[in-house]
Amino acid sequence: MIRVEGLGFKYRHDNSWIFRNCSLEAQTGEVVAILGPNGCGKTTLLKTALGLYRPREGSVRSEGTFGYVPQNTEASLPFCVRDQVVMGRARHIKMFASPTRNDYHKSDTWLERLGLKQLADRPVTELSGGQRQLVLIARALVSDCRVMVLDEPASALDFRNRQTILKTLAHLARSHGITILFSTHMPQQAQFIADKVLVLRNADRHVFGPASRILSDKNLTTLYDIDMRSIKFEHDGSKNRVIFPFYQ
């Protein structure tokens, strides 16, 4: 569970707000997508919710600790996958202590669940973008987090990896009761797994609600300032909807 109430942030020595009066709520095991165009403050909102930035106003409450999956950037040092994942245990390991057998066991368990076991000894720099993203998700999970915050987890990936990551997140929410908060600038990703959507239009205009209501063609057209359309169809008995920008 996470509850964000009236959150506001602006940088020191800057009078303009990045966002303010921002509220959202997710129950245990729910997925919330934060949607908005580039530069609207999605990343700043996530980092403020995590406590990495100090909010100027408002509050964040959650059950349990946060796990953070940053935007998928190039790994700086070639730590092997197991070493990278066990770092997720940092908050449970004392200042001058090393990871215990139990910490490595937890890491191996999550590596196996996410299908990464065979990569455990490989340097992260040798992995594909999708594999690296899964490693970061595993690192967040070994921290025993109850709320996982992900910054554009699937945006830089190809279609197949994108689907793998989104399905993994949906599975973690449904089967492990982990509350997921992720940002994206692609409404289709929100449509695929989100229960609720927060739309950031500008600093103080946000809309939050169930995905089915928020992701309407009209709302999305207003948000992106471009004609957004969708097509509904049935596949294997389930209702599907594809959202796309209608370029003219």
Added chain:
Amino acid sequence: MMGLFLWPALAAGVMGLALASLCAGRYDVPINRMIAILAHHVLPINDRWEPIEQRIVELIRLPRTVEAMLVGPQIVGVSSGSALGGATAIFLSLGNIAVVGSAFLAGMAAIVCVYLIAATRNRTSTLMLVLAGAIVGAFYASLVSLVIFFANPDDSLPAIVYWLMGSFATASFAKVEILFISVLVAGVPLLALHFRINVLALGDEEARALGVRVERTRWLALTAVSILVAACVSVSGVIGWVGLVIPHFTRMLFGPNHRLVLPGSLLIGSGHMLLIDTIARTVSALEIPLGILTAIVGAPVFGLVLRRTKARGW
């Protein structure tokens, strides 16, 4: 996996270099006599050796060899601070103990200056830290130049210049004690911090999100390193390049995990300094200052390491 075989090989290499270093020098001591001299304290050995050989091995080469194995890293700012402390003590003709004490205290003062410049609103970015280190280093370096400028050309000037270039020529068991204490007080906690240092290597924001107190951890590690550097510079003068080249070289062998990089650097750094010191006192009639040799070896090696590590994306 490769690390499993490297450890015994490295340890054996350092031991071999230490033995070679004890034998080598202008007065040649055969290895069997050198071992007998060292072993007769604990084993009933009645072998014969010259009294001068015993004095050379026990009082000159042994402390020098142990000192070479313990002296190592350098950080921007701290070594310059220690250099100023040592140079000032030599300038004022305060004696050997004062040189060591003043170099140590000035080195620690330098890291306090770095902290005062770099810490803003209780947060320090890596860039701020590096820049503050460069500022403090440059400031202290100019003060060292000032001391050299006013030094007596017949007396303190050559002593300061020679000390600044680094040497183990004045090695003694008292200095080795200083190094042992600093390794116990700072080196052991630094080794124990290896996991936290790994997490810091991910970047401040990720480390903070993983629950690490970034500032506290960074300053703990920096303080420990500063104590080690100040102790090293205070007993042997400024020996550059070691702290830059050795950890990078170790990383090439063992990968980035500090659980291996820290003890690996300790071993490889010991071997490196033993080799440099043995070369310094054997290749010519005059002893070559260590700082010159480490730079001559270090600069091209670091260039190569940089090219290789960049190619690997580190």
